[in-house]
Amino acid sequence: MFTSSDGFTQDTCLLGKHHRAIIPHGVVLLGLWYITGRFDGGKTTFRRKYPMKIIEIEWCSPEYQSALELRHDVLRGPLGLKLTAEELDGEHAQLHFAVMDKDEVVATLVARPESSGVVQFRQMAVRPDQQRSGKGTELLKHCEEKIREKGFSEIHLNARQTCLPFYEKLGYQPIGDEFEEVTLKHQKMVKKLS
Ligand SMILES: CC(C)(COP(=O)(O)OP(=O)(O)OC[C@H]1O[C@@H](n2cnc3c(N)ncnc32)[C@H](O)[C@@H]1OP(=O)(O)O)[C@@H](O)C(=O)NCCC(=O)NCCS
Numbered sequence: 001m002f003t004s005s006d007g008f009t010q011d012t013c014l015l016g017k018h019h020r021a022i023i024p025h026g027v028v029l030l031g032l033w034y035i036t037g038r039f040d041g042g043k044t045t046f047r048r049k050y051p052m053k054i055i056e057i058e059w060c061s062p063e064y065q066s067a068l069e070l071r072h073d074v075l076r077g078p079l080g081l082k083l084t085a086e087e088l089d090g091e092h093a094q095l096h097f098a099v100m101d102k103d104e105v106v107a108t109l110v111a112r113p114e115s116s117g118v119v120q121f122r123q124m125a126v127r128p129d130q131q132r133s134g135k136g137t138e139l140l141k142h143c144e145e146k147i148r149e150k151g152f153s154e155i156h157l158n159a160r161q162t163c164l165p166f167y168e169k170l171g172y173q174p175i176g177d178e179f180e181e182v183t184l185k186h187q188k189m190v191k192k193l194s
Pocket of ligand 1: 074075124125126127130131132133134135136137138158159160162163164165166167169
């Protein structure tokens with residue numbers, strides 16, 4: 001066995017190399033685990049543990065155009081419909097929010113101010129490949145905070161029946177009877193900001 005002048009044997013040198021290889025890999029794996037997810041009940045979900053980029057976008061800006069495309073692709077296209085002039089009317093006076101992934105809009109929400117501290121959230125859409133990864137939740141919470149800062153105290157929205165669990169989880173309560181809109185059953189929901 002080779003023994004160096006400072007007492008290292010060939011074995012300890014090999015062990016040292018081995019550790020030098022393991023430690024960086026371990027750090028990388030730990031980082032990946034932290035950033036990308038958790039394993040729950042046999043279903044892997046990928047949730048970012050770092051802040052998403054959520055911005056307020058200007059009406060008619062390039063980001064607004066991208067958000068319109070997303071709204072069409074997620075909310076109208078699958079129903080064989082288009083966004084109508086009536087739906088777009090007045091959007092210059094509404095607030096537009098977007099979750100950005102690099103330069104792409106991957107989720108969006110519109111807030112329409114109404115009288116006496118009330119705002120309507122509408123047109124919430126998350127890109128299909130990014131749904132169920134926490135983006136909708138983060139976007140909704142962010143928008144709640146922003147409109148609270150602007151002095152609103154109550155939010156209402158018309159939720160698709162299929163999405164009730166999503167809104168209920170975030171503190172929205174159903175009010176009134178269900179109704180039909182864009183061919184789908186909807187439910188009005190309300191949340192008071194404390
Ligand atoms: C509904 C929507 C906005 C939710 O955003 P999201 O980023 O996918 O939702 P999140 O990942 O934040 O979901 C959080 C929780 O809400 C619930 N949830 C979300 N989407 C749901 C759905 N479609 N049905 C039932 N529960 C849902 C789940 O409990 C989910 O937790 P889980 O993934 O651990 O089970 C998004 O899926 C979407 O754009 N859907 C298509 C368009 C649409 O229906 N828009 C709403 C119109 S009212």
